[in-house]
Amino acid sequence: MSEHDNCPCGTGLVWLVCCGGYLLNKRVALTAVSLMRSRYTAYTLKDEAYLLATWHVSTRPSVLNLAEDDARWLGLKVLHDELVDDRHATVEFVARYKIAGCAYRLHETSRFVLENGCWFYVDGEVR
Ligand SMILES: [Zn+2]
Incomplete structure (x- = not known):
């Protein structure tokens, strides 16, 4: 990436x-949406290192194995973001991707928590 x-x-x-x-x-990142x-x-x-570093310790997987993931990500659309309180936020988004020529879309509402001045991804609910 240049x-x-x-x-x-x-x-x-x-x-x-x-x-x-x-x-x-x-x-x-100063906001959950960023x-x-x-x-x-x-x-x-x-x-993978960035994803794990920004994943809350309570839900963080030990590895992601993205090298074996064939998904080609095509685009992101943020539909809604909301500050639940001063430490919790949600972001609803649609991400489009292709695997072996087939197109898919992931519609998810993710939950984030602010700890020691840093936002972390907690988990997501697929819509
Ligand atoms: Zn960006």
């Missing part, structure tokens, strides 16, 4: 000023 490429998360911003800053550990977008981008780049 720093001037458009960010995969679909904001229309270039990679470095969008999710790139988070994935390269230059900035911390963390969610950066995690989508991490899936497109198979950045």
Whole structure:
């Protein structure tokens, strides 16, 4: 990914000023929705370390094995984001992807928690 490429998360911003800053550990996501977008981008780049680092310890898997995942991510649309209270937020989104030429869409509401100034992904409910 070149720093001037458009960010995969679909904001229309270039990679470095969008999710790139988070994935390269230059900035911390200040909102649940920006963390969610950066995690989508991490899936497109198979950045397993970033995904695990932003996954809450209570639900974090030990490995993801993204190298064996054939999904090709096509786009993200954030439908709704909501601050539940000052430490909890939800983000509803649709992510489109293809596996072996077949198109799929993932419609999920993800839950996030703020701890020590950092947002973490907790879990998601598929719609
Ligand atoms: Zn982005």
